[in-house]
Amino acid sequence: MIRVHDTLTGKIVDLEPARPGRISMYVCGPTVYNQIHIGNARSMVWFDMIRRYLRYRGFEVMYVQNYTDVDDKIIERANLEGIAAEAVANKYEHAYELVMGALGAEQPDILVRATQHIEDMVAAIKGLIDRGMAYESGGNVWFSVEAFPGYGKLSNRSLDDMRAGERIEPSEHKRNPLDFALWKSAKEEEPSWPSPWGPGRPGWHIECSVMSTKYLGMGFDIHGGGSDLIFPHHENEIAQAEGLMGSEPFARNWLHAGMVQMEAEKMSKSLGNFVLTAEIVERFDPEAVRYWALMGSYRSQVTFSEATLNDATQAHSRWATFLTAARHALGDDAPTDLVTHRPVDAAEGEPLPQYVARAVEGLDDDFNSAAAFAAIHDLVREANRSIEGAQLNEPEAKKTLSGLLEQFLELTHLFGFTFPRTTEGTEILGALVEYLLELREDARKDKSFDRADAIRARLIEIGVAVEDTPAGPRWRIADNG
């Protein structure tokens, strides 16, 4: 049984899908008005990981993610750049896909855009008005928070609490200052769509209520996003969906990722204190960035620092180095297939391999990746010991190492690591390096260590690290220096 932290109840609960064996999940994606920062990326990498894990555990996962491609910021940006709002959205969608791809995130099963669901939203808004949950005023439509008794249940606050906050400016059009926009009338030159209330565009929150239920149905299994979306965004989504359908729940489990901080402050596009993901992916190995994103609990907030990114790089390269070492030691006996599924309901009697079992135990518990990483590191230590000690010509020892390597590949693949640098390059590169190493071995045999060291030094400059072992030299792609 997989257990997850559910924001609505505030508890760790058993993940019980509405339909056995299937998980439907919806994750709030970016508003595409500029590039994503590393905080956005961490969150999305985590939901990618959650999806991968659920699939690994045997669920058939339907993963829907949205692009908010119409909103004030996009319009602002379009005016600034002198291009159409649509062009702005397209541009940053591409940028998003590029950088998330680099981080090893898989494409959602369904990618939805607000602008492609305007009619659905108009219909939903009409329905809300009909049900007395919303009202029109001057071309705008507002959701009436007082009409939805459950308002505040996700973020655990009451209307009274919020009023005390005093931070929301009352609008003459609103009956209650906390009422939020379902439909905004368009000003001149703004992108707009026809509606019964005049030309305009949807409010931000309605798109997610409409698109999630359209593709996944009411009562889908997991709704995810950053913790900053709890209020008002997700609170409003619940109000809209449940208000419209007259039933609950909108979503069965709410998962929220912790924020990335800059120093002692939240990284935020509006604060301007962000680090672009594209820049980080440029400067660090993308897999190391993924390691960084996944090394702590998804719920924790983390402070961004290059030092931590460097730690992650080192830790990740320990795995990469092990992979080449193990392959070198095993040669043709290295495993090629890897296990990609460990269903929760798998037949009893077939215990999981040791380290896989540890990782699964951790991950079943609200995706405790740190426990799983620890298991992988312990696995690597044991395997390195066996490479070291190693009479690897003994079949028994080889078999042990091979088994460990299988577990390693299974687990790292589960986390989305493929270690491209260990297999990077063409056969020609490999052949060239092998040839140089032959020359170097000749030199070493002649005790011409100067020559041998010169070759090694040159190779490391180029980015190829050479390590001598009793079984001959091995090499790997490495940072130079």
Place this chain on the structure above:
RNA sequence: GGCGGCGUGGCCGAGUGGUUUAGGCAAGGGCCUGCAAAGCCCUGUACAGCGGUUCGAUUCCGCUCGCCGCCUCCA
């Protein structure tokens, strides 16, 4: 002010009512090596503070201090 969370060894970061160490990074010592690199072994005696519950608390409760998030667009 309301709601939520956090404070673990130099840093990052799990976890637990007690007897055996999370893990990683960094540091020091050692082994291995022609020299390296990689790896392996060893070392550091951590749980903000103060009370309480308990035979026993880092782990439960209360308080104090400090920090952060949400309450406005935001992953």
